[in-house]
Amino acid sequence: MDIKVLGTGCANCKATIALIDQIAKAKGVAVTLEKVEELRDIMGYGVMSTPGVVIDGKVVHAGGVPSRDKIEKWLTA
Amino acid sequence: MNAPVELPSAREVCPTTTRRLLAEGALMVDVRELGEVAQVAFDVPGVLLMPLSELQERFGELPRDRELVMVCQVGERSLKATYFLMYQGYTRVANMEGGLFKWARKGFPIKGAAPVAEPATSGCCGGSAASAPASSCCTPSPASGSTCC
DSSP states (O other): EEEEEOOOSSHHHHHHHHHHHOOOOHOOOOOOEEEEEOOHHHTTTTOOOSSSETTTEEEEEESSSSHHHHHHHHHOO | OOOOOOOOOOEEEEEEEEEHHHHHEEEEEOOOOHHHHEOOOOOTTOOOOOOOHHHHHHHGGGGGSEEEEOOSSSSSHHHHHHHHHHTTTTEEEETTTTHHHHHHHTTTOOEESSSOOOOOOOSTTTTTTTOOOOTSOOOEEESSSSSOO
């Protein structure tokens, strides 16, 4: 599962990466987690609110740290 | 949500070039929040106020057949707005680098109190040049560079 977190390095972006990483490890799901910090690359997804989360090329979240429940659903889908 | 798009670097223009573009018919779009605009504003006829927080809902109001120059306080939010519009298929859009600070520093018209704080910026268009003609200094440049001329 390829996961990208879009954000210019704010605290919420870092928290989002950490939370996804933590939950993926806890569930034993193999993920490739990547930060996308360049504004041009972020805006290439049309995301105005960060952090954004992209899973396998699809934007699944934009704005605020996603909830634990939400992340768990992504990782079981 | 939409598929990713590989965007080219945004076109960036300095305040001097912005004035020339405005004289040629471009539309200035100020993406600062209304509270900020109330304190100090660009004194430009026809400037359109579209706060970044409303852009996603309101960008359809912006013409596609007219040059747009996006502006804000320092040029960062307007760069984001520029990329957003590019993502939405706008091709005639540029970001004014340096924002209101640089505009005011050059002595270009503002309404309200002049901004007191100023970010440390570099580039060829710095310094006081209130008397510079609108066509004197800068040409559009890609966002990847830090200079404008």
